[in-house]
Amino acid sequence: MESTSNSGFLERTLSHLRLAWRDVTDNRTTLEQLNLSATLSSDDEVILREWIDHCLADKGGEVAARARAATLGKSYLELNPTGQQRFLSILALHYDTNAADVEQHIALWQASSDDNRAEAARQLRKVLEPPRTKLLTLFNELPEGIKFLVDMRAQILTLKNQHPELKPLEADLKRLLISWFDIGLLQLEQINWNSSAELLEKLIAYEAVHAIKSWDDLKNRLDSDRRCFAFFHPNMPNEPLIFVEVALVKGLSDNVQTLLDEAAPVGDINHADTAIFYSISNAQRGLAGISFGNFLIKRVVTKLQHDFPHVKQFATLSPIPGLMRWIHQQSPTELEQLPGGKILLSKGLLSQAPLSQTQPPHTQLQPLTLTLAQRDDSYLRAELSKLAAYYLAKAERAGGTTADSVTHFHLSNGAQIAQLNWMADTSNNGLSQSAGFMVNYLYDLPHIEERSQAYSSEGIRHLSASIKTLLNHKP
């Protein structure tokens, strides 16, 4: 359910940053300029390293150092992709921890008495910190400096497979971002049709679960029977970090098409008893692996409980994005042994082509093409439901967690696997990844805590009666 947008927004953001920083640096006329060729030639590498050394040398105080960092950041933004990759590699390779310093402080630590051991540890920790983290920190004061670092990490994440030397730099950046994006600093804000167009167009760009097709589609999702909430960072106003779309309805929603139907009448929230979380999107690729989703759900539930005392049930309507890939990964023999597996084989619903190892599996999957007749076939529905229930309730990854990342996310947060819905998402993505199924994960408030612990420590997945029934069938 949590997905990350690979937005083409990055380029526009960069050009925006370029503008913002041009102003900053133009005003600091007493500083020499840093002019680099777009590809960062070897001569320019020398100039660049001198400039970085200068930034780190701490002459003239922190204010001057940050001014120099602004110039550096602007220069980075004006490089072309090759130049930027070289810039990053220089940071990674030349501004790493100094091993000799570390050795020396290890010796000091080892020689320290009880009294000064804490100080020796502090010093050792300090020399273990690569100098580049100080540089990264300097960008922070600049207007939109945090966004700059978030986007820089997004770039490194793209580059790091081909440029493995960037991995430690990525790890450093992640650590800094974890500290700056501590949940305590984030603001939960409601987004509605009264929000700024500047913000709303970002929802359109960032929505990663059910694409927003137009401003009208968006307006429907922000209507009076819907709620949308996002986390924001104080230094990135108008930039949602993660957002969730909620429908206030009567009873569990079992179909996302209905929720997204712009022509459907607006519900009366005074009669709603259920809040359906039907889309959660991470908006910043550069914050990958820094999790806010669990906080978001709990904060939103708390807020909705307060605002709508008559809403008693909190649940998601979520895809099963790993289902089809997992099915393809089973051999025919294995499938035969699984509940509902035979039908896939017997009806020839699955292509038998083995998956290529070099391409991501989902790009190789054909949408599960079911004729309308098949969709109405109650036998088919019954059998495929068993297989999907098995996948949710039993299938495991190497580490022992659930096979599906969305399932893992919600069970970790204390949810129950509550209901499996047939043909609940018949979009291309819905069919090709989730076989058209969607799941309601139920957040039963009094039990969240204990279920979260039971799953985390013992791997127990809490299942509703209806899911259990699906499992109580021999293959």
Add this chain to the structure above:
Amino acid sequence: MESTSNSGFLERTLSHLRLAWRDVTDNRTTLEQLNLSATLSSDDEVILREWIDHCLADKGGEVAARARAATLGKSYLELNPTGQQRFLSILALHYDTNAADVEQHIALWQASSDDNRAEAARQLRKVLEPPRTKLLTLFNELPEGIKFLVDMRAQILTLKNQHPELKPLEADLKRLLISWFDIGLLQLEQINWNSSAELLEKLIAYEAVHAIKSWDDLKNRLDSDRRCFAFFHPNMPNEPLIFVEVALVKGLSDNVQTLLDEAAPVGDINHADTAIFYSISNAQRGLAGISFGNFLIKRVVTKLQHDFPHVKQFATLSPIPGLMRWIHQQSPTELEQLPGGKILLSKGLLSQAPLSQTQPPHTQLQPLTLTLAQRDDSYLRAELSKLAAYYLAKAERAGGTTADSVTHFHLSNGAQIAQLNWMADTSNNGLSQSAGFMVNYLYDLPHIEERSQAYSSEGIRHLSASIKTLLNHKP
């Protein structure tokens, strides 16, 4: 010029936090309660340590961990001073870095190849981090959690001389606060008579240079010919971190009484050519040693330049808080050799009693009591001015920096020592610490950068012609 208020505000803040957290924890009814005796008995110490272990154990996810931290924080606030000190000592002594882990990771780092050295360094850095810093981080999400940690550090700073075991804890906390109070996260905001009473009463409490005597005194300082700016942290709204009071005037102000005179007519800012920074106060004792002053001055100068293009001169009107103490520390023989020194001796202006080593010097100083006739004595004025100019321009501390911390602060920021003003502050503090003198430090914008560097790297103090003239006299 930068001073820190030792506000009696802390107690009220704590009671406020207690209230805020009561709500938080009351809502989290699924969590067991933590009931500790006010003095934290030895039995309770065991319970407390179990609770802390629980917080750190990471069962049930980060959300649950933060809920437990809220309960812990609330319990802390309900302890009496003895109990709180014991609580802190437990954190300091029992949640320190594990030496065996460190040894193990040192070995791993030393054995690491180039490829995995960065990762080994990261791991080593991680085990060097004491477990308590994780706990401190958990407080962050709570309402007013950051203020809680700031006030906790203020408390430790008070306790650490008598409880040296708290020093490493204080250092950890400082490091965390440095990261969370990175200048990039702070907002510069103007404060005026239109600001909230809640905020303004804090200015009254926190002003540390020239005490604010009443709401009328405050209103005068926020009148149309004045400006007041402060840095704020997004998680501590209504809590200034540092603030500066500025008067927009014609020519250099040479007397603070005039600036603070409530009966004086309001100036016409359209004719102002000079901005006088006449008071800078650090408002949070718990942020001692985390410097924002230089950023504040530069941001305010930039803002004023933009808003008042006709203001061309930026200067302070600052005390010389170390002058009298320094004079007392000179022996009569030394004084004789200093410009203007003889007069102090000959006129019997100084008590000869040697300073006690156990009490802070300023508590032993008698105000420099000058009769009104003496204040008008031009010979006395001339001689004392030479001595004060010598102190500003020549006197040194052990490390080679200026003797006076205010002088050091402004020279570090690139200011010039511009003008010495006789009887510019005749308050008790003004006479007993600064001999009634005040100094204008001039921020001459095109030269700030170079002067800051010249002082930082070579100790060069930039002096105006008038100060140089005062120095060009034999003793």
Add this chain to the structure above:
Amino acid sequence: MESTSNSGFLERTLSHLRLAWRDVTDNRTTLEQLNLSATLSSDDEVILREWIDHCLADKGGEVAARARAATLGKSYLELNPTGQQRFLSILALHYDTNAADVEQHIALWQASSDDNRAEAARQLRKVLEPPRTKLLTLFNELPEGIKFLVDMRAQILTLKNQHPELKPLEADLKRLLISWFDIGLLQLEQINWNSSAELLEKLIAYEAVHAIKSWDDLKNRLDSDRRCFAFFHPNMPNEPLIFVEVALVKGLSDNVQTLLDEAAPVGDINHADTAIFYSISNAQRGLAGISFGNFLIKRVVTKLQHDFPHVKQFATLSPIPGLMRWIHQQSPTELEQLPGGKILLSKGLLSQAPLSQTQPPHTQLQPLTLTLAQRDDSYLRAELSKLAAYYLAKAERAGGTTADSVTHFHLSNGAQIAQLNWMADTSNNGLSQSAGFMVNYLYDLPHIEERSQAYSSEGIRHLSASIKTLLNHKP
């Protein structure tokens, strides 16, 4: 309970307006200047009338006309009191309705057919409108122009007894203000300690029932167990029109000293069941006779009901400002016939000096001085209570309404006379006007509408059982 502050604020406001308009008029350099002598000499009267004619002539469009009005308004503000009175008298005498025009349009109306009668009526209405109202309207666009007109009316109200020619001008102004201060344009806003100091200092100045003695007194009235609400006009931000102070308590408050006691502990609003309206002040003397109080009470009750569902009882704690005056106006013979009247005579509590006809009665009243023993005298208390109950429940003015204006206000709004409280306000004002009594008027929501109508149309005063009991005694 509704009182009007005779604030010394007017002068400060005027100087503020003078400043605001200087800027406006200085920028309109193409307009000639209007320079009048401070006392408005007869020569200047001619110039002034030319200028006003110019404003009304409508050359160059409405924008130019309003610019000229700004100059005029500024000139008015720079006149001394004599000059201002002359200015107003010129408006009153020379810019009145033109009788000949009226005669002519009367004839046209009388001659009109059904088809054009509405238009003829419109035209007649138009010529009945004095030209000065157009001029007054022009001030409206100016910054703080509405406040200017409100203060101008305050001034005329003060002058009109001595300058009866101003009465029609006052009536015109009132009519305009009624239209601009239509309840539909007003905003209800909560005021608390987080409000701006600029606003809060106006509460201090404008509070007319129980004077606010200091910022600490004010803070106590804005504490967490209190609420304060005011109406604002969009063109007079930071200027409350009327405000009410409410205490959230358990049970009916019977004593205002307790409510105003700064040392009393803060109540827990979660246990409050009653909202006590203990002070309502009209803040703008220039809006006298334009009533918002009834709207204010109903809006505040609605808001409190929403915010505090457990608050079930809404009542005032009000003075009886006319009680002592009324008692003094009774002859001894009349008093003898009234319940509780004898005691006043027998105990010699009343001075027998007849009231002077030329001075306002309340200035002649001595505070009802009761010894502490008398305050505890239960017989005295019982008898005086009967008399006060009689005054509230039976005494009438000429027109048949209640003798007391506060009683009239609350009965008109649909309240019940619920409880009489002995020694509930022992301040000087409390004793001299209300004999120390205060009354709770109860707003019993389901019955407000019917009681308001019963009082308005039939004069029925709704009484509680306890008040009825007090009345059920022979004198």
Add this chain to the structure above:
Amino acid sequence: MESTSNSGFLERTLSHLRLAWRDVTDNRTTLEQLNLSATLSSDDEVILREWIDHCLADKGGEVAARARAATLGKSYLELNPTGQQRFLSILALHYDTNAADVEQHIALWQASSDDNRAEAARQLRKVLEPPRTKLLTLFNELPEGIKFLVDMRAQILTLKNQHPELKPLEADLKRLLISWFDIGLLQLEQINWNSSAELLEKLIAYEAVHAIKSWDDLKNRLDSDRRCFAFFHPNMPNEPLIFVEVALVKGLSDNVQTLLDEAAPVGDINHADTAIFYSISNAQRGLAGISFGNFLIKRVVTKLQHDFPHVKQFATLSPIPGLMRWIHQQSPTELEQLPGGKILLSKGLLSQAPLSQTQPPHTQLQPLTLTLAQRDDSYLRAELSKLAAYYLAKAERAGGTTADSVTHFHLSNGAQIAQLNWMADTSNNGLSQSAGFMVNYLYDLPHIEERSQAYSSEGIRHLSASIKTLLNHKP
């Protein structure tokens, strides 16, 4: 240049009002309900009139009266168009001025002495006021009550030709709205991409000069080199009353296609020297005839001067919406006598069909269809320009004002007719109404005042040298 949108928004607004008022009236449960048939049957007419009488009778105070008005307003909104027209006609016919009362007060006025003449005039004015205006005023307090009245007037404007009995009602409503929409109550606000989507979609709906085709088109008009300003009323937030779109450019813009080209690069406002007002739209049809346009232009010019000191030239780029209609109204003989007229005849550019008297002329006009070759024909361009210049500079309406309403608007405001631009608007509207021409009206600030007066009082149209040159040709 000022146009009014005939928005399909009205219906949606009504449904919104219906919702808002349902809440209001549902809460006022003590009031009886008013249930009317959708077409307002004759029986219901009786009920309705009783209800209105009730509202006006003033029983139970103004608060109750407004509550009854809310019920009434809600009932009105639930009527169908026929019912609504009947409702309005009842208001017009039965709640008119009472002639007998007027007669009586005429007699009183005529009999009045000097002393009480003002009061008699006031009373007469009062009885001339139809009772329905009191009713209309009551709607004011309701949420969105002002919008309700504005939309009601829009409806009457549509109905009044067929239902002439509504004209006096329309006149009453206009008078009330003039008072409530006094310029002094309006706020000038900037609109940009950061404004709310709710507001921005109204720009799309209301833009009346150059239709906004999409959100992308809108975004282009709000880019960094553009400005958009609107007036708002405090009781109609998110509802612009009138708005203007401005481009900051270098030199006079001579083509609106260029300005609206989404693919064109964003201009650098630091180099702009000219502000081009290229679209002004009145957004509220119900405010027709209540003029804000002149205030808007002057306020925006003042604001832009302040924000962009380097912008020295303020001009419009305006259509000539009456040009083609005027040409068609000339007979061939007349045309022959006009500069450039012959060419239209000789090239057969004009259809000779006489205009129908019963249909609005512009619906009968064929777009001026010029081949691309003709558009480039410099002789044709020269001749048509003469004709257009003649139209702007010489053609008159009956009253002596300029033939074109846009020309009249800008000359009244003090502008100069500065430049005529060929093929500056080749949209359908542009060609069919303005023959593809657009005009720059120049606001030369030091001369605005005098030019406005010269035009208003003497009809003088100020022309640039280039326009004069076009006129200096014989036909």
